[in-house]
Amino acid sequence: MAKTIQSPLPGTFYRRPAPDQPEFVAEGGSVAAGDTIGLIEVMKTFHEVTAEQAGSNIRFSVENEAPVTAGAVLAEMD
Amino acid sequence: MSVKVIKPGLLTTVQDLGRPGYFHLGIPMGGAMDRLAMRSANLLVGNDEGAAGLEAVFMGPELEFTQDALVAVTGADMPIFVDEVEQPGWTAIAVKAGQRLGFGFLRSGARAYIAISGGIDTPPALGSRSTYAIGALGGVEGRAIAVEDELPIGRASGKGRAGASVPQALRRGPGSPAELRMLPGLYWHRITEAAQKGFFEDEWAVAPEADRMGYRFRNGRPLEFVEREQPFGAGSDPSNIVDGCYPYGSVQVPGGTEPIVLHRDAVSGGGYFMIGTVISADMDLIGQLQPHTPVKFVKVDMDAALAARAERAALMQRIREAVG
Structure with missing residues (x-):
C-alpha cells in the first residue's frame, strides 16, 4: 500500500533547500525515516517536512512553490 | 502543578489579553489575536477571562499534565486528543495527571487557544504574561514554548465543570471569502x-x-x-x-x-x-x-x-x- 506524506502546516511548499540547490529528493527516489523531503514556508519561517517512515519510488502530488493546506498529501511512496 | 511540553508545535506562545498602555513607547499591546476565543477558553475552565493560555498557530503542541486539570480548546478547528481519544472543541475537558493533550491536522481557522484551569503562571512582564517574542518579553523567557519546558499552572478556581460548552451558534470562524x-x-x-x-x-x-x-x-x-x-x-x-x-x-x-x-x-x-x-x-x-x-x-x-x-x-x- 502506498504511504503518504502530509503537510503539517498551511503555507508554500518547496522541494529544494534553496533555489540554486538540488531537490531534497528526486521524483522516484527513496527516503529513510526522518529524511527531509521539502519545506513549508509560513510566517517568514521555513519548516522541514520529514518522512515518518522509509519508502521508495516517491511520487510528489504537489508542485514546487505551490500553496498547500495542513494535511494536504505532498507525496506518496511505496 | 505544571504542564510539560512534549512537542511545542510551531511558535506556540503564552498569551493573555495583552499589555495595553505602552504602545507610545513602542511596546505593542500583544495578547491573543482572537480575543473572543481566548476569553471563551478561559471561561470554560473557570478562569478569569484575562488568564494566560496558549496560542497555537496552524499546528497544535503536545502537552503532558502532572496533575488533574480542566482544559478547553477554542478558535481554530483541529482534532483534539487526550491520550489519542478525540475530544470536542469549545468544551471543558477533564484531563488526568499523566495524560497527554495532542492535536491532529488543522481543518479550518488558524489559531487554537488552549486554556488550563488555574491559568499559566509564568511571571508577568509590564502587567501581562503575553509573549512578545521580538522584544523577548513575557511568556516563557520571552520566547515561544520549547520541548521540555515546564509551564507553571496557577491554582484552579474550582468554578469550571467538565462538559461545559460554548453553543455552536456563538462560536466564530472565518467565512470564504x-x-x-x-x-x-x-x-x-x-x-x-x-x-x-x-x-x-x-x-x-x-x-x-x-x-x-x-x-x-x-x-x-x-x-x-x-x-x-x-x-x-x-x-x-x-x-x-x-x-x-x-x-x-x-x-x-x-x-x-x-x-x-x-x-x-x-x-x-x-x-x-x-x-x-x-x-x-x-x-x-x-x-x-x-x-x-x-x-x-x-x-x-x-x-x-x-x-x-x-x-x-x-x-x-x-x-x-x-x-x-
Whole structure:
C-alpha cells in the first residue's frame, strides 16, 4: 500500500533547500525515516517536512512553490 | 502543578489579553489575536477571562499534565486528543495527571487557544504574561514554548465543570471569502477614486508571511496615487508620509502594492501611509485566517463600526451567560 506524506502546516511548499540547490529528493527516489523531503514556508519561517517512515519510488502530488493546506498529501511512496 | 511540553508545535506562545498602555513607547499591546476565543477558553475552565493560555498557530503542541486539570480548546478547528481519544472543541475537558493533550491536522481557522484551569503562571512582564517574542518579553523567557519546558499552572478556581460548552451558534470562524470591514482613514485621499473603488472590488489573498505583527494581503491591483510633492521629512515613495502613529488595525500599503493590517504585536509608528483601519469587531477574525485565504475588504462608516463593536460585545456577553 502506498504511504503518504502530509503537510503539517498551511503555507508554500518547496522541494529544494534553496533555489540554486538540488531537490531534497528526486521524483522516484527513496527516503529513510526522518529524511527531509521539502519545506513549508509560513510566517517568514521555513519548516522541514520529514518522512515518518522509509519508502521508495516517491511520487510528489504537489508542485514546487505551490500553496498547500495542513494535511494536504505532498507525496506518496511505496 | 505544571504542564510539560512534549512537542511545542510551531511558535506556540503564552498569551493573555495583552499589555495595553505602552504602545507610545513602542511596546505593542500583544495578547491573543482572537480575543473572543481566548476569553471563551478561559471561561470554560473557570478562569478569569484575562488568564494566560496558549496560542497555537496552524499546528497544535503536545502537552503532558502532572496533575488533574480542566482544559478547553477554542478558535481554530483541529482534532483534539487526550491520550489519542478525540475530544470536542469549545468544551471543558477533564484531563488526568499523566495524560497527554495532542492535536491532529488543522481543518479550518488558524489559531487554537488552549486554556488550563488555574491559568499559566509564568511571571508577568509590564502587567501581562503575553509573549512578545521580538522584544523577548513575557511568556516563557520571552520566547515561544520549547520541548521540555515546564509551564507553571496557577491554582484552579474550582468554578469550571467538565462538559461545559460554548453553543455552536456563538462560536466564530472565518467565512470564504472572509470579509474585513474597514473604515477609510486620514490618508484615504492619497489614492485616486478609481483606486479607492478597486481596493474594495478586488479579491485579496492572505500572504504566507502574515504573522502576529501584521497580516499582509496580495493579488489585488496596485493602488494609484494622487500626485503630490512629497512633504519635508517624508520618504520619496508616494506611499511614504512624515512618520506617524500606527493604530492597531491600521492598513498600510507600502509602495501601494500589498496592504498590511497591523495586529497585536505591531510596530507603533513609521513612515507608511494608512488607507484606513479594520474595525475592532473584525480583528479576531484576522487571527483565524490561513495563508492563501481569499479576503475582501468592505467599506463601513463610523456608525457601522460602532454598531459592529456593540454587537461583538453582546456576543461575548451571551457566551458568558451560556458558559457561566
